[in-house]
Amino acid sequence: MSRLKSTFHTQLPLLLVVAAGGLWAASYPVPAQVWRSKDGYTDSGYQWDRYYFISCRGGVGLLHVSGTTRVEYGPGRDRAGGRWSWGAERLNGRSPPPLSYAADVVPPEWRTLGFGAMSGGGPPLNEAYRYSAAAFPWPAVVTLCAAPLAVRAASRFRAALGRRRERRVGLCARCGYDLRATPGRCPECGNVVVAES
Numbered sequence: 680m681s682r683l684k685s686t687f688h689t690q691l692p693l694l695l696v697v698a699a700g701g702l703w704a705a706s707y708p709v710p711a712q713v714w715r716s717k718d719g720y721t722d723s724g725y726q727w728d729r730y731y732f733i734s735c736r737g738g739v740g741l742l743h744v745s746g747t748t749r750v751e752y753g754p755g756r757d758r759a760g761g762r763w764s765w766g767a768e769r770l771n772g773r774s775p776p777p778l779s780y781a782a783d784v785v786p787p788e789w790r791t792l793g794f795g796a797m798s799g800g801g802p803p804l805n806e807a808y809r810y811s812a813a814a815f816p817w818p819a820v821v822t823l824c825a826a827p828l829a830v831r832a833a834s835r836f837r838a839a840l841g842r843r844r845e846r847r848v849g850l851c852a853r854c855g856y857d858l859r860a861t862p863g864r865c866p867e868c869g870n871v872v873v874a875e876s
């Protein structure tokens with residue numbers, strides 16, 4: 680169990696890197712969004728309340744859209760019932776109404792590679808809506824996922840350097856016992872010392 684756990688810990692960052700890299704690559708041919716809609720009717724009319732996770736053109740973004748709007752599409756087709764939904768679209772093509780909102784709302788600079796955080800609202804889509812969005816380049820996400828791997832590699836390298844130095848000065852690499860009187864095998868811990876060529 681602990682072995683499985685440690686294997687999992689070792690492989691997880693690698694899996695994350697592979698997954699993020701795959702999503703990065705896929706964001707060009709297949710812009711995609713996952714969204715959660717909590718739209719509904721209130722006293723003041725139809726209320727937008729949507730969260731989007733969007734991946735397109737090398738970037739990834741989070742978007743929240745809210746506001747009171749006209750009902751352009753019937754609630755039956757418009758609502759996701761509060762569940763997370765997924766959709767893919769080609770930004771230049773026609774797509775089902777709910778899928779096109781996020782891509783239309785987000786300013787053009789959001790879609791390019793780069794970090795961004797912005798908010799706005801108003802027309803052009805509807806009477807009164809507000810959005811706030813944050814965007815990250817996928818490469819930054821991949822780098823972040825790869826950071827634990829780099830840290831581990833660095834600590835392994837440092838440990839290897841330390842062992843090498845200890846062998847050189849005649850100390851046991853495992854317990855630090857002075858091996859000058861007994862080269863070859865540590866009398867303290869039994870560590871077999873491999874002679875350095």
Ligand SMILES: [Zn+2]
Pocket residue numbers: 851852853854855856865866867868869870
């Ligand atoms: Zn030893």
